[in-house]
Amino acid sequence: MNATTIYLDHNATTALDPRVLEAMGPYFLVAGNAESRHSAGRRARRAFEEATEVVAEILGARPDEVVFTSGGTESNNLAVFGLAVDGATPPGRIATTPIEHPAVNEFVAHLEARGFVADLAPVDSEGTVDVDRMAALFYERTRLATLMLANNETGTIQPVAKLADLAAARGIPVHTDAVQAVGRIPVDFAALGVATLAASGHKFHGPAGSGVLLVRRGVRLTPRLYGGGQQQGRRPGTIAVPLAVGFATALDLWRREYQSRTATWRRLTQRLIDGLHRAIGPDRILPNGPADPSRRLPQTVNLGFLGVDGDALLMQLDLAGLAVSLGSACASGSTQPSPTLVAMGVPTDCLRSSVRFSLGAFTTEAEIDQAVVHVAAAVKWLTR
Structure with a gap:
């Protein structure tokens, strides 16, 4: 990326905050295994435990419910596998949605190949899941339900707490992919009532390769890896202390700056929409997602440009030095229209012309x- 690029693709990834890099630095440059009993190991253990406590406090969890991972994909895979697969028990059912991130729906597809059945709940035209209809998919053999907290393409915030309440009555655990939500809106693990929650550090100016999975105390989670027994055996392996420190530092910076970041994001996203309406015309732009901005992430806007080919538009914008996205970066190689927009019933002429604009902590008005x-x-x- 050259220095002149305007980067509005923060839902794909964010740049590392220099303050986070500074906090991580000492743990990259000095050896210390958090499992070792000498002074260097104890120093690493203290840093890891402090990072764990910070994450737990901010996300409404207990320290023993925090599992550090390599990012959102690992966290989501571990949760879905861990809740769905129980030793030699025959395959069951999974209640899910068509708008889940590939880190969830591709793993569900993998389980389907092993004999599981995926039951899909519908979404409305704003991309919100009808949780009552999702709860109607709870069967005797349903092992878990999975519903993302905020959609990565439209920013739509989902009624996860309501689903978890309905699922609890049936004894069904709920997993939520909160990768796009954590570091953008307040997230309270205890209040949501879910069994597991995934987050990823690189979405809020933390280091790539860092993530967490919150696992409610008492929830049985079948591990995917076996080794030294670190992190209660849920994710064994040498703990990446610098990454844990970086994740916690980035999350703490968001907490300290939450109100100012949110106010700026709300103002700038509206400035973007208003500016495009003036320049192009509101009749040529179709918003994808909730009309009420409080029901979507404060820094995410998805707009369809009528009569425009999305790939051609993306190429033109890239040549002009503007980085945006047509949808999930993890599915960017696909030639198929966005499953999220299809599920929302977006008109055919907008399916391939919808652009996601997502802002970061350092996005400016001039940009x-x-x-x-x-x-x-x-x-x-x-369109000339």
């Missing part, structure tokens, strides 16, 4: 204004 100029110019060029 938003320049983005409007680039998008308007590209749309006009492609």
